[in-house]
Amino acid sequence: MSPSPALVRAFLLTLLIMMCPCLNAAELSPAEERGKNLYFNGRSPSGKPILAYFGKDLVEIPGEFATCGSCHGYDGLGRPESGVIPSNVTWKYLTKSYGHVHPNGADHPPFTEQSLKDYMLSGTFPGGQAGDPSMPVYEISEQDLDDLIAYMKLLGTLLDPGLSETDIKVGTLLPAEGRLGETGQAMRGVIEAYFSEINKKGGIYGRNIELVSHHLPAEPEAATNRIKAL
Numbered sequence: 001m002s003p004s005p006a007l008v009r010a011f012l013l014t015l016l017i018m019m020c021p022c023l024n025a026a027e028l029s030p031a032e033e034r035g036k037n038l039y040f041n042g043r044s045p046s047g048k049p050i051l052a053y054f055g056k057d058l059v060e061i062p063g064e065f066a067t068c069g070s071c072h073g074y075d076g077l078g079r080p081e082s083g084v085i086p087s088n089v090t091w092k093y094l095t096k097s098y099g100h101v102h103p104n105g106a107d108h109p110p111f112t113e114q115s116l117k118d119y120m121l122s123g124t125f126p127g128g129q130a131g132d133p134s135m136p137v138y139e140i141s142e143q144d145l146d147d148l149i150a151y152m153k154l155l156g157t158l159l160d161p162g163l164s165e166t167d168i169k170v171g172t173l174l175p176a177e178g179r180l181g182e183t184g185q186a187m188r189g190v191i192e193a194y195f196s197e198i199n200k201k202g203g204i205y206g207r208n209i210e211l212v213s214h215h216l217p218a219e220p221e222a223a224t225n226r227i228k229a230l
Helices: 005-018 030-041 068-072 113-122 142-152 178-200 220-229
Strands: 051-054 059-062 137-139 167-175 208-216
Touching: 030 068, 030 142, 113 137, 113 142, 167 178, 178 208
Parallel strands: 167 208
Antiparallel strands: 051 059, 051 137
């Protein structure tokens, strides 16, 4: 039994969603892991509150509603949004020897760990100039700041899971037995053929796509346990 076109499209869409960037924490140190949580979630692992203050009136909101990742992105490069251009906060960029010139004309020396902490706490660029007005200042502990910067030093350097210099491995579960076994085999064939066409055209940014498929047990309980184990 061949899968319907709608089923194939839905499954390929699922694969594309699975390929969305997601940082690999397998090699993070405890400090970097805590920093990752702070960068994306805005919550301290210690349970201490983190507060963000916006604008001249210092409007206060919880840190979890003003996370670094929401403006600067998973890779630290920043994405323009609503007329605001978030800064590149990768460590290589922040510390470049000749400093920075911002779109509004403000310029300042390169950041150090201490001047970055000062900026996040007071909104002042290295050298004493007022910082970006769209950037909040934070009430955050010294330990949390240390952890956050430890993680920020990795931004833009971590490869996504399954990604190497030459290949992109896309993992999925497909039924291999029972009433859906034949459908699973057909879907695997369609996906592999689709990836093969992409690879013939040069892949994605020069990388070949490889499907890594595991069997999905026919029994619902076993299938659920298999998904949870991945």
